Amino acid sequence: MNDRAVVVVRAGALTTVQDLGRPGYAHLGVPRSGALDPAAARLANRLVGNEEGAAVLETTVNGCALRPRRTVTVAVGGAPCPVRADGRPLPWGTAVRVPAGALLEVGQAVRGLRSYVAVGGGFAVDPVLGSRSTDLLSGLGPAPLADGAVLPLGAATAVRGSVDAPPWPGPPDELVLRVRLGPRDDWFTAGALRTLTTRAYLVSSASNRIGLRLDGPSLERVRPGELPSEGMVLGAVQVPPDGRPVVFLADHPTTGGYPVVAVVRAADLGAAAQAAPGTPVRFVTAR
Amino acid sequence: MRVLRAGESALLVELADGAAAEAFHAELLRRRAAGALPGVREIVPAARTVLLDGVAEPGRLAAELPGWEPRAERPRAGGVVEVPVRYDGPDLPEVAARWGVTPAEAARIHSAAEFRVAFCGFAPGFGYLTGLGARYEVPRRATPRTAVPAGAVALAGPYTGVYPRSSPGGWQLIGTTDAVLWDTGREPAALLSPGTRVRFTAVDVRPGTGAGR
Structure with a gap:
């Protein structure tokens, strides 16, 4: 054995x-x-x-x-x-x-x-x-x-103790996600973009490895319908018909037809993965 | 062409139509093979767009891309993948009625066309194939099925697809294939990848495997 x-x-x-x-x-x-x-x-x-x-x-x-x-x-x-x-x-x-x-x-x-x-x-x-x-x-x-x-298990290597006191960032009390607007921000009203970057959302208990689902104000679109399927990136903030944004995490689908209003910086997604349901979320625009 | 930023390190290139997206995708693969896209991890074609992810200097590349004229398309070497199909899908009569033909004629129309994988998505190895004329577009089913069997050959919008494994699905099922679309133990795992040319060849519906399933 x-x-x-x-x-x-x-x-x-x-x-x-x-x-x-x-x-x-x-x-x-x-x-x-x-x-x-x-x-x-x-x-x-x-x-x-x-x-x-x-x-x-x-x-x-x-x-x-x-x-x-x-x-x-x-x-x-x-x-x-x-x-x-x-x-x-x-x-x-x-x-x-x-x-x-x-x-x-x-x-x-x-x-x-x-x-x-x-x-x-x-x-x-x-x-x-x-x-x-x-x-x-x-x-x-x-x-x-x-x-x-x-x-x-694989064979353990001899290397050990390359880190003494590791800097573990604590899970956030408030999740601040830096976003860059687009690629489909032009599908949303100016009011919706303001809502996204000024109002508070809460992490929904429906979140999983595919996406961080959020409860909060819905984002109003200027055009109805779906896009023809297009490629999706990690951190994409996709907005389904109910208007509530979903932040794509590692198991996200590779293509999708709902518009992506903004994309979260990859560096912020680890904190998103640690945010428990009910955690307040704010999106801030960064260039 | 519109080049849209998608976060810190990705560009979404929007083309005029599906054919332009396929041609630009082919051009990007040529350029990458020649070393012109260092660091780019993913080149993902879709219905009218191509996504580039892992772009080191997205601002600079975004300015360059509109100058990248696709070369005249040469037929891809490697020939045509043949997918044998039993045209026994439960939605074949409805599809045929929309086309104004008999089910047997619908099968002939489908198996006479040459298809191309425009892009993949939905599930590993699921290709969106174009090749039928615009008059043969069909809508998705109003109510998706909770389980579509692996190997189901199906239509939606301008596309034909083959379900690599059993999954929920809203496409119109016109037939069944025994071809293995996706096998991670095989190299390559995907039978169909963007750009692959495909023909569906009709095989006899075997007794006991009819449309009544």
Whole structure:
């Protein structure tokens, strides 16, 4: 039996394998996918001596529990949460050793939504189109974790401790998203553009890996109907017929017919991925 | 041509029509192959646009693009992908009625045309194929189906598409193919990619697989 593996004891609400995604295939209809908070995933990997693009676990709200079959180096980052091995508290946000057979518990997020679990050697599930990411829109990559699943690990490299005191940005109390208007801002009234950049929205509980859905004032259009399908970028603020903006996250569709009023800076999307339902959101224009 | 900014590092190039978008897309692929688009990760054609993502200096490229005249299109090497179809779709009679022909004639019209993949989207390996004349456009179904089977050959607007896997869908189903549209264990994974020429060839409807399914 291969002991370079971990057993999933508790999969949690939604835990997926993620790396930095599979960009480069949008012309075939393949979403980029990848960790929603890529800075957190990269940092967790560096803490355990992995390449930044190694596959990690992305949890949602209530963590997960794993039992490694051999002693491993683990770092849990992203959303802060309690971490325990066989009930003994371990520090969050730094590299720790978890002995073979111990129960590693990644607890409920204290703030934010998505914790990242990096293990030395990375999760070595079979890559699809160069990535191990689970794409929930199109079903590419491994299925979301299930209780009892066994995840293979890669060979751990010798590098360790390349980061001492990592700067983990805390999840936001208010999410400020810097946008550039367009490409379809001319589909909206001047009042709608003012509304977008001056009024407050709230993160909706209908948000997921595909998009950050928002509750708040609807954006009025100057023309009805749909566009002919056009390419969509990460961070696109798409406005469906109900007028409530949706910010496209990693599993977003590659094309769409609803107008994109603005695009959020990529650097702000990690915070968007950590914003719990009810978090206030403001859009500010930036050039 | 209109060049629109889409965030910090992407440009959405809007062309006059689908044919112009296909020609400009081909030109962009030629330029990228020649090293003219460093850093560009994605070139995504669509109905009337081409998206470039990963552009290092979008302002500068936006100013240059209108000068990039597509060269006269040469027929792409590599020939035509043949997709065998049983014209047994549940919407074939309705489509035929819209065209003012019998279902058998509708199948002949569809299998006589040469198609081109204008763009992909909706799902990995799902191509939007053009090639039928404007008089054969059909609307989407008023009520989408909750499950369209993999291999369903379908029409909507000016496009023909083949569902790579079972999914919800609102297109009019005219037939079924056993061709595998998408297989990540295969290189390339997609049978159809933008620019691929396609012919649908009619095969006999086998007993027990008729339109009544």
